[in-house]
Amino acid sequence: MKTTGGTDDQKRRAGERAAEAVDDGDVVGLGTGSTAAYAIRALGRAVDDGLDVVGVPTSFDSRQLAREVGVPLRALDEVERIDVAIDGADQLDSRLDAIKGGGAAHAREKVVDAAAERFVVVADPSKTAETLSRSVPVEVLPDARAAVERDVDALGGEPTLRRAERKDGPVVTDNGNVVLDCDFGAIAEPAALAADLAAVPGVVEHGLFVGLADAVYVGTDDGVEVRTRE
Numbered sequence: 539m540k541t542t543g544g545t546d547d548q549k550r551r552a553g554e555r556a557a558e559a560v561d562d563g564d565v566v567g568l569g570t571g572s573t574a575a576y577a578i579r580a581l582g583r584a585v586d587d588g589l590d591v592v593g594v595p596t597s598f599d600s601r602q603l604a605r606e607v608g609v610p611l612r613a614l615d616e617v618e619r620i621d622v623a624i625d626g627a628d629q630l631d632s633r634l635d636a637i638k639g640g641g642a643a644h645a646r647e648k649v650v651d652a653a654a655e656r657f658v659v660v661a662d663p664s665k666t667a668e669t670l671s672r673s674v675p676v677e678v679l680p681d682a683r684a685a686v687e688r689d690v691d692a693l694g695g696e697p698t699l700r701r702a703e704r705k706d707g708p709v710v711t712d713n714g715n716v717v718l719d720c721d722f723g724a725i726a727e728p729a730a731l732a733a734d735l736a737a738v739p740g741v742v743e744h745g746l747f748v749g750l751a752d753a754v755y756v757g758t759d760d761g762v763e764v765r766t767r768e
Contacts, residue, residue: 543662543664543665544573544661544662544663544664544665544757545662545759547757547759548662548663548757548758548759549572549573549576549660549662549757550576550757551757551758551761551762552573552576552660552661552662552755552756552757552762553573553574553575553576553577553578553579553580553624553660553757554576554577554580555660555755555757555762555764556577556624556658556660556755557576557577557580557581557584557624558580559622559624559656559658560581560584560589560591560621560622560624561621562589562590562591563590563591564591564592564621564622565591565592565593565594565612565617565619565620565621566581566591566592566593566594566609566620566621566622566623566624567593567594567596567620567622567623567624567625567650567651567653567654567657568581568593568594568595568596568600568601568604568609568623568624569596569600569623569624569625569626569647569650569651569660570596570597570599570600570625570626570641570643570647571625571626571640571641572626573626573660573661573662573757574600574624574625574626574660575599575600575603576660577624577660578593578600578603578604578607578609579603579607581593581604581607581609582604582606582607582608582609583607585607585608585609585610586608591609591610592610592611592612592617593609593610593611593612594611594612594613594614594617594620594623594650595611596625596643596646596647596650596651597641597643597646597647597712598712599641599643600643614649614650614653619653619655620650620653620654620655621654621655621656622654622655622656622657622658623650623651623653623654623656623657623658624658624660625638625647625650625651625657625658625659625660626638626659626660626661626665627659627661627665627747627754628640628665628672628745629665629666629667629670629671629672630659630661630665630666630667630751630754631666631667631668631669631670631728632668632669633728633767634659634751634753634754634765634767635670635728635729635746635747635748635749635751636659636670636746636747636750636751637670637672637673637674637675637745637746637747638675638745638747639674639675639677639717639744639745640675642675642677642700642709642711642712642717643711643712644675644677644743644744644745644747645677645711645713645715645742645743646712646713648743648747648750651747651750652750656752656753657750657751657752657753658751658752658753658754658755659751659753659754659755660754660755660757661754661755661756661757662756662757663756663757663758665756666756669724669725669726670724670725670728670746671723671724671725673698673719673720673721673722674695674719674720674721674722674725674731674735674744674745674746675700675717675718675719675720675744675745676690676697676717676718676719676720676735676741676743676744676745677711677713677715677716677717677741677742677743677744678715678716678717678718678740678741678742679715679740679742680714680715680716681740682739682740682741683699683716683718683740685739685740686718686738686739686740686741687718689738689739690718690720690735690738693722693731693734693735694722695720695721695722696720696721696722697718697719697720698718698719698720698721699716699717699718700716700717700718700719713742715742720735725746728746728748729748729749731746732744732746732748751767752766752767753765753766753767754766
């Protein structure tokens with residue numbers, strides 16, 4: 539359930555602007571998705587020019603891209619800190635809360651993004667909204683799927699098992715789990731829903747990123763709009 543929308547130029551502006559926030563010597567969380575990929579490529583060019591950084595990837599895709607462009611990598615348990623994490627989002631509201639997980643990497647993304655001293659979201663205008671309303675990806679232990687579906691239904695959501703493209707069967711995450719895309723309609727209280735989902739047995743992680751983003755860089759047709767948490 540990867541998201542679409544926005545132009546390549548908008549995404550590039552956002553990603554490259556976020557990469558400019560990385561300082562020499564930083565440990566950087568490397569997010570997943572098409573907009574975060576522009577930030578990783580920009581960091582690769584900066585490394586070629588002499589920038590000293592270490593990247594902590596959040597997914598197989600971000601790891602592969604970082605290797606291709608020459609960003610040195612470490613695992614999360616091999617670093618003592620993360621100075622800044624740069625990641626995309628499927629939807630952002632006016633409070634900078636986000637829904638992530640279109641690429642099914644939200645469990646690892648949340649660990650890295652929450653560990654960072656500063657978390658920067660990169661996005662194009664199609665990802666912004668006053669109120670969150672996209673389906674919330676929920677990573678689930680395979681054997682717990684039916685039980686979690688019942689609990690999501692009791693919370694007012696409509697769960698749908700995410701199916702893989704170009705193969706039979708469901709999407710399987712890097713952690714070996716399945717993903718339920720849960721439609722709750724407009725989410726007036728993301729923090730409350732996040733707490734309810736986190737309490738469901740069998741849920742590994744959900745895609746509500748509440749109170750984590752410090753800044754959002756939204757690429758536009760003629761620049762980058764920077765939003766910060768008040």
